[in-house]
Amino acid sequence: MTDDLITRLAAANPVPRNGTLHVLEPVRMRRSWRPVLAVAVAVVALAGAGVAIAAGFGAFEGTPAPPDVSTSFTQLNSMADQAIQEGISTRWPQADASKAHGVIEVQTTDGPEDLWAAPNDQGGQCYFIDWANDPPEQDGSKYGFGGCPPSQEPTSNINWGDVWIVGHPDFMTFWGTVYVAATTVQVTLDDGSTVALPVVEHMFLASLPRGDKVGKVTAFDASGNQVAESSTP
């Protein structure tokens, strides 16, 4: 009786597995995933700085972006267009590359890792992260990644992400955005250890040893009060 029941329930599937709504479309390989990936990573979170935390970040903040970084923001806008066309997103802000500026720089054994930001047309900021000593690409941009955090704050008031890139395999870039007024975030790793990071222009950055896994991010205001918290989904 009950197996018949499951069969009956399966027949009432509102989106049948073998029906037109669920038929696999012919797999259409993307022309290139690189730009989409770069932008996709971006939406997950925002900026960051490594375990060698933000030494001298105050001096770096506001530094006008060099041409290769500005070009990267321009490319980010093109990637956003592509992401929309590819159906990855329905809305994506456009950055004003002419106003790109430094936010946080962290020192690592691979040289400085930099977080840059540029205002966008939706009232927020787009960002780009690169390694200062990496040479420019042939097209005049910089190898790195970036994107535009969602303008609508998440329930936790914090967005964050982590990624490593081929050129710097020993490090995991950890970055994020806090949507409320905060001066620091405390990053709790899965092994229970913690790292404190400054928040600049609502963003934070760290270069963690690759393999570290972040379990929780907690933001604090200038008085030390907890103002937001986000755990691994």
Next chain:
Amino acid sequence: MTQQRFEQIYAEHREAVRAYVRRRAPDVVVDDVVSETFLVCLRRIDQVPLEPLPWLYSVAWKTLANERRKQARVANNHALSVAAPGPVGDGVLAKAFNALSERDREVLRLVAWEGLSLTDAATVLGCSGVACRVRYHRAKSRLASRLEAAESIKPQPKEVTR
């Protein structure tokens, strides 16, 4: 390698994840939930198991839960739960199914609609295989009871007094 793996997962499972979300949420939020699910996949690509689909369903489920909380907070309503699709083409079954708890409905959906084994359903639900099996059989039993009760109600002949 990371890029290739993500591309493969996306190509192979995008439609399955999309269908999963469509079975549980109104169309207006489907694209956002699917996008967010694959963004989490991308971010945590080194943690995605070899058989990624149950894991993707689990992420989509949590993303949907977040979306519901956001909707409830913003609009102070239950638009998502009201609009979530139920069984189609079988009114009696739909009524009995919709009367179950969400906990019961979800395990039944995973088996009947996603076609998952109970082992994979346990991965999605974040419980042990044994717990999932118990949950599944109880849910099935409750649905059977409700259905039996509904179908036993037949029109009674009117009493005629002469």
